[in-house]
Amino acid sequence: RQFKDVLDGFGIPYTYQGTAATREVLLAEVQAGNPPDIAILPGVGELVEYAADNRLKPLTGLYDPGEYGNPWLPEAEGIKKDLWVPLKVDLKSIVWYREGETPRPAPAPLDAWCAAMGDDGSSGWPGSDWIEDLLLQQAGQVLYARWATGDLPWTAPHVVTAWTTWAHLLAQGSREERQAILTKDHRGPAGGHGLLFGGGCSLEHQGSFARSFYGDRRAGAAFTDSAPLLPGGPYTVKAHEVSADFAALFGDGEQARTMIRRLTSERAQEEWGREGGVFSANSAVPARTGEVxxxxxxxxxxxxxxxxxxxxxxxxxxxxxxxxxxxxxxVAHPDEPVLPRLKDIQKVQDAQLDRVPRLTGVCGRPQ
Incomplete structure (x- = not known):
């Protein structure tokens, strides 16, 4: 709703199509020869595939790249620059807890964690965040970046260790508890206050967007770095995982270009942050107020x-x-060996590498 309010303020005619099945809807429209003028995706990986097929239009002149530090403008080998720009970003590698219940800086047992894999779109991503964060804090940014971009095999020792560490945590739960993790929605019950304020857990490994789940209890949520609390630790904070919603142009009409220019402007980014509670990658946007x-x-x-x-x-x-x-x-079978599953992912990755260019610059120090 807040995003549409920002769009309405531009005075540019538009038709907004929101969907949880972003990949499927966009792919169908592109294949039918009727892509949207602008697409906003929760990751740049899919945009690389469209860029490789020459589907995207350059954003040159629509925003100032100098206002975006690392890692917000990753590039792909053999692909033109300026094909995507982040509209909003989130901090990960953090753990939420209820104000006044600061956790000890030590690994927490499974029954302390709020965990659920369900989503309107792709189930499982909350668990992928655990794997990613574990690998990042255990092995550091260099190996993490190699793995994320397809250079480090899924069967590499550090990757296996991260998966095994998470599996050992899951194995603390009963079959019924793990089934609940598989089926529950990561946002908590509809109309509720998220998992953290729903009873039964005290820690939530979730990004900065989690406060939107807590409703009128959000002021009672605080966070800390995840590294000391992750299983197998405590670890020192080697890096923070982050996410972004990236905008790309499929059409080259002047109104679409103007929309991108306005969306990335300091004024719009500040307004969306203030009204929608989101964060900007644009260094020119003033810092938001409030302790969190x-x-x-x-x-x-x-x-x-x-x-x-x-x-x-x-x-x-x-x-x-x-x-x-x-x-x-x-989640369903944490006692089974992880290596066969990782070999299966590697087979899928091996089939992609000749077709999809690799991204570079996925880790870096902000400016």
């Missing part, structure tokens, strides 16, 4: 700690989907 907002903003701009884009968001769609499927299988 300042803490998130600090981590998004702190040059000492690198930022890394969500790995599944930079992977080709087929690899990402195989990743999610393996996550769900691990």
């Amino acid at each position: 907002e300042r803490e998130v903003g600090h981590r998004l701009t702190e040059q000492r700690v690198p930022l890394c884009l969500d790995a599944s968001d930079v992977m080709p769609a087929a690899v990402r989907d195989a990743f999610y499927e393996a996550v769900l299988l691990t």
